[in-house]
């Protein structure tokens with residue numbers, strides 16, 4: 094049963110009298126072009142990585158992935174991917190907290206509720222629900238995917254994308270020795286990658302970056318990502334990285350250390366790029382105002398979805414700050430969303446948009462994502478929606494748990 098809750102305020106001699114009431118209502122009528130989510134299916138799959146991926150806070154050898162299948166009341170459907178990791182080592186969220194947040198608080202906000210456009214979903218999910226950006230993002234981005242299906246339009250065009258091809262870089266995990274990292278970097282350059290990102294941590298940093306710079310020559314774009322592994326006490330040490338003339342150093346300090354990051358940026362010539370710190374457009378403005386960094390890595394999952402990503406993109410464009418799209422070891426479903434986002438005009442640096450074969454023996458989409466000899470990923474522009482087919486049978490065989498949330502099994506209140 095659907096209930097419409099209302100409050101009525103009647104003033105008598107200037108004194109308000111408030112009444113709370115509810116009326117049983119017929120299901121809302123969907124008008125053409127309008128979204129109304131009918132069903133959301135959560136699925137956890139496990140997909141083995143081709144090789145373990147090590148960053149400063151841990152190693153991943155198998156990816157537990159939360160996927161959503163979203164269905165509209167009029168029969169349109171799509172898939173979306175939550176980028177949360179199993180452990181809270183990147184942000185506080187995990188797959189399990191995202192599952193809980195989607196089931197308990199987020200999906201009930203949307204199921205059965207008519208929404209004029211996917212761009213409205215961010216605000217609907219943001220109201221009085223703090224945090225849980227990755228859980229919000231998978232639902233919000235899924236609504237963009239659904240709207241693209243309903244409008245029969247490629248997702249990149251719906252977002253306002255302008256690029257037909259987007260340059261891609263590669264992210265190389267921490268290796269046991271500099272020579273092994275050099276080997277991988279050389280192979281990546283040979284494969285056509287446009288930017289080489291090296292994960293670093295204390296003890297495996299300066300000489301690793303120096304070895305790669307020496308092997309690759311002065312021209313190639315290299316960068317390092319510390320995933321918040323250092324503190325301001327390491328400033329003198331990190332400044333030694335300036336000698337390697339990197340494109341950027343990503344997130345050397347913790348997410349909340351904007352003032353210390355600004356201090357380091359004043360002392361370093363290498364531009365700082367912020368990742369974990371940028372959780373919304375407000376933080377992006379703070380970074381720009383404080384001088385805590387000069388570049389932003391936008392991951393739509395980290396900031397709550399596409400509307401927030403676009404807002405950050407626009408603020409950075411207006412301030413002359415370049416952005417690029419980071420990766421979270423996504424499958425081909427998450428990649429479809431990232432490639433669409435990276436087709437926006439201010440994504441002017443190569444993103445971490447590696448082809449499917451970089452991480453997976455077999456991806457869950459077809460065709461799998463590939464890159465051309467110039468290190469470019471082609472943006473799907475001829476098919477509506479995500480631009481790839483979802484291999485539902487393969488997903489079924491990988492599924493370890495699932496749950497269906499339906500507009501008929503929840504009571505939705507509309508104010």
Ligand SMILES: [Mg+2]
Nearest residue numbers: 318343344368
């Ligand atoms: Mg990063």
